Amino acid sequence: MRTRRALLYMPGDNWKMISKSITLGVDSICMDMEDGAAINKKVEARETIAKALRELDFGTSEKLARINSVGSGWEKEDIESVLPFHPDGIVIPKLEDVSQIQWASEIIEAAELKNGWAINSVRILVGVETAKGILNLTEIAGHPRLDAIIFGGEDFAASIGATRTKDAVELLYARQAVITVCAAFDIQPIDIVTINYKDEEALRIEAEFGARLGFSGKQIIHPNQVAVTQEAFTPSAEAVAYAKRIVETFEASQQEGKGAYSLDGKMVDMPLLRNAQKVLARAKVI
């Protein structure tokens, strides 16, 4: 699966921002037909995204297109406008039910067959950002074409009637629900947007907290947010060095017949080894 430490949105009708996004070295670029595109710009967004997929070289950045939610009335034309130009993935927002993934998956599979593309080469990422979506997480996460669940904090707060705060305590339950289900199904959990894009320190704190919770990446909305976010979701040199020491010393301790042992005055046993292996695996793919 691709690395998605930062997923940058821009309105799909904004050619200037799309052109800029491909110069930023960001892991994922998400051209938006949903809430980032004004109601009178939906058609222009479809056409501009199709043109970008046709004409621009995205380099190593992933090219994603976000359609309007299933049931909005726009979704079918959204997906049909961009799919012929082979985006790497389709993002479906406000996902509440696995049948909505199946709807998109069937359209995508038909395009893969028709164009001779590899089956499953166009991935699906979903936004879960409503109370119903959180309740249905388990069945949503099991869909085989799904790569990631993106948690939308602002939409979720609106859905449950919560007031957003700086520490986002009102979102903690839902964020951890998303992380847990993603871990169980081996897909990626992607965290909330820091909308205060001029406050780099606030972004750093929120991104590092998200990484500690277990998110694999974060949604962003401005070029200034790329570097801080990608750094926060990259294991630090110290974390990698410590993980290596655990792996090395663990084997020796097993040979001595000890399941638990002491390293730098702290106990190490199997769960710490597993966590260390995760850190190393993550550092390796990045």
Ligand code: COA
């Ligand atoms: N992607 C790519 N480029 C972007 C960008 C984005 N999301 N946001 C801003 N830029 C570019 C601007 O075009 C400008 O380029 P230039 O220097 O070549 O002129 C540069 O970065 C600086 O932009 P700035 O003036 O600081 O921001 P702004 O006032 O133009 O825009 C926002 C601020 C928040 C309106 C804008 O960042 C935005 O639209 N973000 C995405 C919003 C979105 O998609 N929301 C839906 C999903 S949550």
Ligand code: MG
């Ligand atoms: Mg949203």
